[in-house]
Amino acid sequence: MGDKLKxxxxxxxxxxxxxxxxxxxxCGPMRSLVGASEEAEAPxxxxxxxxxxxxxxxxxxxxxxxxADACKSENNVPREPFYFxxxxxxxxxxxxxxxHVDSPGGGIHGFPPPATEEDVLRSFFVPKLxxxxxxxxxxxxxxxxxxxxxxDGVVLVDQDYCVGCRYCIxxxxxxxxxxxxxxxxxxxxxxxxxxxxxxxxxxxxEVCPTQARVFGExxxxxxxxxxLMKMEEIQVLKPELNTxxxxxxxxxxxxxx
Amino acid sequence: xxxxxGRLGRSKVDSSKQAVxxxxxxxxxxxxxxxxxxxxVRIGTVxxxxxxxxxxxxxxxxxxxxxxxxxxxxxxxxxxxGAKLHYAGWQKCGExxxxxxxxxxxxxxxxxxxxxxxxxxxDHAVVDPTDTEATPKxxxxxxxxxxxxxxxxxxxxxxxxxxxxxxxPMEPCVKCHNPHDPAAQAExxxxxxxxxxxxxxxxxSHHSLLRCExxxxxxxxxxxxxxxxxPKKPTNREFCGQCHAEGTPTSGTLLGVDLSTxxxxxVDLATHGNTYLCWQCHYPHDPEGK
Amino acid sequence: xxxxxxxxxxxANQISGFIYPNEIELQWSIxxxxxxxxxxxxxxxxxxxxxxKVFNVKELQPTYRLALLxxxxxxxxxxxxxxxxxxxxERSLEMFLTPNGNSAMAxxxxxxxWYLMLVLLxxxxxxxxxxxxxxxxxxxxxxxxxxxxxxxxxxxxxxEAIAFDHKAVYAITVVGIPSAFILHGYVGFIFGSIxxxxxxxxxxxxxxxxxxAIVSGIAMILxxxxxxxxxxxxxxxxxxxxxxxSFLLYxxxxxxxxxxxxxxxxxxxxxxSIHILSELIVSKLFLSLTIVQIMLGTILPLLMLAVSxxxxxxxxxxxxVYVISAMLIQVGIFSTRWNVVIGGQLFSKSLRGLTAYxxxxxxxxxxxxxxxxxxxxxxxxxxxIRILPPWEDEKETVAAAIEx
Numbered sequence: 041m042g043d044k045l046k047x048x049x050x051x052x053x054x055x056x057x058x059x060x061x062x063x064x065x066x067c068g069p070m071r072s073l074v075g076a077s078e079e080a081e082a083p084x085x086x087x088x089x090x091x092x093x094x095x096x097x098x099x100x101x102x103x104x105x106x107x108a109d110a111c112k113s114e115n116n117v118p119r120e121p122f123y124f125x126x127x128x129x130x131x132x133x134x135x136x137x138x139x140h141v142d143s144p145g146g147g148i149h150g151f152p153p154p155a156t157e158e159d160v161l162r163s164f165f166v167p168k169l170x171x172x173x174x175x176x177x178x179x180x181x182x183x184x185x186x187x188x189x190x191x192d193g194v195v196l197v198d199q200d201y202c203v204g205c206r207y208c209i210x211x212x213x214x215x216x217x218x219x220x221x222x223x224x225x226x227x228x229x230x231x232x233x234x235x236x237x238x239x240x241x242x243x244x245x246e247v248c249p250t251q252a253r254v255f256g257e258x259x260x261x262x263x264x265x266x267x268l269m270k271m272e273e274i275q276v277l278k279p280e281l282n283t284x285x286x287x288x289x290x291x292x293x294x295x296x297x
Numbered sequence: 298x299x300x301x302x303g304r305l306g307r308s309k310v311d312s313s314k315q316a317v318x319x320x321x322x323x324x325x326x327x328x329x330x331x332x333x334x335x336x337x338v339r340i341g342t343v344x345x346x347x348x349x350x351x352x353x354x355x356x357x358x359x360x361x362x363x364x365x366x367x368x369x370x371x372x373x374x375x376x377x378x379g380a381k382l383h384y385a386g387w388q389k390c391g392e393x394x395x396x397x398x399x400x401x402x403x404x405x406x407x408x409x410x411x412x413x414x415x416x417x418x419x420d421h422a423v424v425d426p427t428d429t430e431a432t433p434k435x436x437x438x439x440x441x442x443x444x445x446x447x448x449x450x451x452x453x454x455x456x457x458x459x460x461x462x463x464x465x466p467m468e469p470c471v472k473c474h475n476p477h478d479p480a481a482q483a484e485x486x487x488x489x490x491x492x493x494x495x496x497x498x499x500x501x502s503h504h505s506l507l508r509c510e511x512x513x514x515x516x517x518x519x520x521x522x523x524x525x526x527x528p529k530k531p532t533n534r535e536f537c538g539q540c541h542a543e544g545t546p547t548s549g550t551l552l553g554v555d556l557s558t559x560x561x562x563x564v565d566l567a568t569h570g571n572t573y574l575c576w577q578c579h580y581p582h583d584p585e586g587k
Numbered sequence: 588x589x590x591x592x593x594x595x596x597x598x599a600n601q602i603s604g605f606i607y608p609n610e611i612e613l614q615w616s617i618x619x620x621x622x623x624x625x626x627x628x629x630x631x632x633x634x635x636x637x638x639x640k641v642f643n644v645k646e647l648q649p650t651y652r653l654a655l656l657x658x659x660x661x662x663x664x665x666x667x668x669x670x671x672x673x674x675x676x677e678r679s680l681e682m683f684l685t686p687n688g689n690s691a692m693a694x695x696x697x698x699x700x701w702y703l704m705l706v707l708l709x710x711x712x713x714x715x716x717x718x719x720x721x722x723x724x725x726x727x728x729x730x731x732x733x734x735x736x737x738x739x740x741x742x743x744x745x746x747e748a749i750a751f752d753h754k755a756v757y758a759i760t761v762v763g764i765p766s767a768f769i770l771h772g773y774v775g776f777i778f779g780s781i782x783x784x785x786x787x788x789x790x791x792x793x794x795x796x797x798x799x800a801i802v803s804g805i806a807m808i809l810x811x812x813x814x815x816x817x818x819x820x821x822x823x824x825x826x827x828x829x830x831x832x833s834f835l836l837y838x839x840x841x842x843x844x845x846x847x848x849x850x851x852x853x854x855x856x857x858x859x860s861i862h863i864l865s866e867l868i869v870s871k872l873f874l875s876l877t878i879v880q881i882m883l884g885t886i887l888p889l890l891m892l893a894v895s896x897x898x899x900x901x902x903x904x905x906x907x908v909y910v911i912s913a914m915l916i917q918v919g920i921f922s923t924r925w926n927v928v929i930g931g932q933l934f935s936k937s938l939r940g941l942t943a944y945x946x947x948x949x950x951x952x953x954x955x956x957x958x959x960x961x962x963x964x965x966x967x968x969x970x971x972i973r974i975l976p977p978w979e980d981e982k983e984t985v986a987a988a989i990e991x
Contacts (some may be wrong), residue, residue, distance in 0.1 A: 085378075092646045102452045104445040106413050113417045114383045122611045129605075130451050141605035141939055150444045154451070163451035168607075177783060184681040184692035188369035190528060198373035201360070203681055204674015206614040207692050213783035215607025215936055219614065221588060224674030234380035243384045247413040249406075250456070282784055297937045327743070334751050336716055336741040340709065343739060347704075351683075368687055383676050 085237045088218050090192040092231055092257030093286035094168050094245070095268040098293070100252035103128055103165035105147035107244035107253065111274035112148070113116035114232060123218045125229040126244050131295060145221035165255065166296050169244070170195060170216040171277060171285030178208035178217065178226075178270040187226065193258065193286060194231050202226050213278050222285045233256070257287055383417035386410070390422060398491055404478035405457075414441070414476065442470040448501075453495030454583060458501070483498055495582050503584040506554050512536075512581065537575040542566045594945065604863075604940025613673040613932050613944045617925075618668035621960050623667040623774045623796065624924045628964075631799070631804015632658040632769035633707070633763060638834070640760040646830035652977030653815065656807050660968040662703055668960045671951060691777045699964035702770045706763040713755040715975050717744045737974075771800040778927060785860035785938075786867075786931040790943050791849045805835045806913035811968075813910055817981040819978070825902050832909045836892040839916070843885050863938045871933050871941055875922045884919010888912035 111126045112119060128147030132140040134153045144151065156161070172195050179187050179195060186202040189195050202225035209217045209226060220227040232242035240246070245255040256265030268290065275292040276285040328338040365371040390411040391398035401407060403448060412418050419481055420431035448458040465473070474480070488509045489496030515528035531537065543563045548556050570578060579585065599611050636654035639647040670676050697700035720742055723734035775796030778787040809831045816823035853861065866877060895908040934941050947953040
């Protein structure tokens with residue numbers, strides 16, 4: 041198994057390497073190939089010693105929307121209901137196996153009773169956010185290198201460098217990005233990078249009343265997330281797109297897209 | 298558009314002039330290099346200069362930290378990591394409000410962060426506790442509690458929910474429940490202390506009036522050493538048949554339930570459900586029924 | 588800002604089914620529709636010009652220089668709507684400073700520069716050099732200086748020098764054909780490589796883009812040739828028009844076959860996305876896809892061209908049919924671009940609902956701005972033919988005059 045994975049990673053490296061060499065030969069040498077791991081943050085925080093992910097336990101989410109609300113407060117996301125770094129969706133599958141999904145105002149003000157209550161076969165809430173993909177399509181398409189994956193595995197946007205072409209918004213399969221109406225640059229969840237680098241939890245995790253969200257190290261440390269990955273069956277959103285999300289869901293229904 | 302037409306005539310005149318005058322013997326500078334003719338050298342030089350200038354300018358304008366860690370500006374990271382905090386974290390609240398925190402830690406809201414209800418408190422807890430504008434809010438209205446506790450079929454079974462119109466309508470929740478220690482009004486604390494999720498599911502089900510012990514004979518030692526002294530579970534269809542088989546009483550009381558208050562669904566045990574046991578189709582803690 | 592929010596709130600009412608909350612705002616507007624339309628015209632016009640040079644299609648000679656200048660005018664305007672659409676237009680040069688080697692969009696900048704600089708400019712320069720030298724010699728003062736600067740000071744119009752020019756033009760055209768294919772194929776790749784979007788994600792998209800580009804380019808040259816001849820008071824040459832119409836017909840058949848293949852393939856494979864895409868086609872795209880693109884923009888001109896090309900209609904009638912077909916094709920190809928760019932954003936990536944797009948009149952991304960970007964290349968074209976008159980008949984007269 042380990043060998044197979046290694047082989048796959050190796051093959052991918054070769055494929056990616058060849059592709060970028062071909063493309064690079066068009067535009068000449070670039071400094072990006074220098075992969076120096078110099079410290080850019082405060083000396084107290086060492087990005088190379090972390091690799092973050094988030095677990096979302098569907099069967100614990102009560103759809104209160106506190107996460108989406110806290111996210112907007114913590115990150116100054118415009119309050120208008122067109123811009124979300126995280127939101128909650130409600131799935132109602134009725135007895136005809138028809139799927140009804142809604143997310144009024146991103147779930148920030150909770151949910152009204154569903155219209156189809158009599159026929160509910162099963163129903164649940166699904167919190168959504170940027171999946172901080174290990175193989176992020178948004179980073180792949182950004183023409184200028186304004187969105188990137190950090191050493192600790194978080195996908196960020198450089199607000200002072202983004203040209204606002206919105207190719208990344210088109211490339212994100214999860215609808216996790218939007219164009220900030222004032223900054224005119226792409227914007228998205230940062231895992232509350234300003235909090236986690238200080239040892240705090242992301243705001244959505246901090247306020248979740250049922251611990252439906254579990255934040256932590258994704259690589260072999262004893263942490264709540266690690267335990268979740270050990271004890272539960274883990275699914276990710278749209279695995280067929282090979283984006284390799286680092287937001288891991290438990291009890292994820294097959295209807296969720 | 299007239300120039301389109303005019304062009305033809307004018308150039309005719311021009312060219313005839315030239316034809317008369319012939320090629321004037323002006324000295325021409327020829328830049329040809331070997332077999333490369335003059336004009337190719339000229340255009341080549343222009344292109345090389347243009348490309349050279351573009352490459353030189355490009356080096357000059359690339360941001361300084363670009364490429365240090367990857368194909369991006371490394372300097373963007375400290376900017377993002379330096380964003381302003383709004384949520385302080387419950388540990389910070391506990392530094393001053395130890396009593397409330399301790400009380401909360403012993404109750405059903407133990408997993409709840411202070412700021413889930415009181416809102417972002419960094420400015421109050423860290424920046425300036427005396428700033429009254431930053432003082433966190435205390436939500437006292439019923440609607441706020443109902444954000445989590447109103448009944449929705451999408452919520453996980455077992456999560457405490459009320460049907461708003463049936464549960465003391467219009468009364469503020471805080472009248473009866475202390476938000477820092479909201480005691481659940483469960484009927485059998487001994488069981489629900491550990492099996493709260495099942496107890497709460499059952500509490501809003503058709504089996505709400507049945508005691509846990511009715512179906513699960515429980516040795517007293519279970520409370521001290523639960524795994525070694527498991528409660529019993531029903532083993533056959535006849536057990537459920539005590540109430541649900543045809544021919545069982547429809548009036549009076551049965552297993553402590555007053556039958557005049559509800560109609561119990563009855564089935565023919567011999568034919569209903571083939572060889573399946575009852576709980577293979579029905580969930581006894583929340584059985585669907587008429 | 589508030590007006591923008593009000594617009595979005597109005598759009599939110601037009602949504603059917605479920606969309607991700609961030610999807611209410613449609614990101615790529617009509618300006619991004621214009622961009623592939625313009626680059627398509629560039630590639631198509633150039634490929635037509637190449638037919639004359641490389642494959643020696645003599646009938647098309649009157650259109651060669653027209654096609655080159657036309658390609659140039661459209662190429663100059665092509666990046667403008669992109670620029671106008673950026674959130675931070677002042678940062679656009681970053682695409683050349685720190686291009687991401689993995690990004691199709693970043694690489695497009697280089698393909699564009701390559702095509703503009705090394706193919707079109709060079710080819711036009713070599714093709715017009717001898718003329719520029721002559722114009723410089725025949726005129727006086729500023730005008731003479733202007734052409735002298737344009738010719739980069741070269742004065743050699745000896746037979747060898749002109750022979751070298753011809754060779755250079757031939758070589759550049761040979762390089763230019765694959766470059767034109769890359770230019771527009773790459774535009775297709777920008778869309779076709781987005782795996783998140785099932786409407787775009789298809790290997791056929793670059794090829795479909797390419798053939799629709801050829802179709803639109805030939806149709807545009809046909810129109811320009813026809814109109815410019817009329818304006819100059821000349822009868823457009825019928826063999827030339829016939830040849831253009833033939834090529835237009837072949838390209839249209841290929842284009843339509845490829846698009847049908849793509850369509851049938853999707854329908855037959857019937858993947859997860861087929862439900863929402865079917866809904867899209869029969870509702871929000873019905874007018875622009877079924878009626879305008881397929882019926883008016885493809886099938887009707889296809890029939891008209893086929894009938895008029897191979898029947899014995901009088902020349903006047905034929906010309907009119909060709910011109911009407913070419914105009915219908917322009918409308919059809921524009922709606923093709925619309926259906927790709929806007930259509931690809933009219934459904935949610937949750938595949939559970941349809942979003943909405945409202946075309947504004949004014950504003951940076953409105954209809955008026957779009958019309959401006961569509962008129963601008965023609966103004967540039969008028970300027971270019973004034974600077975570099977491309978008329979072949981004139982060249983002949985000039986040559987004749989020199990001989991005499």
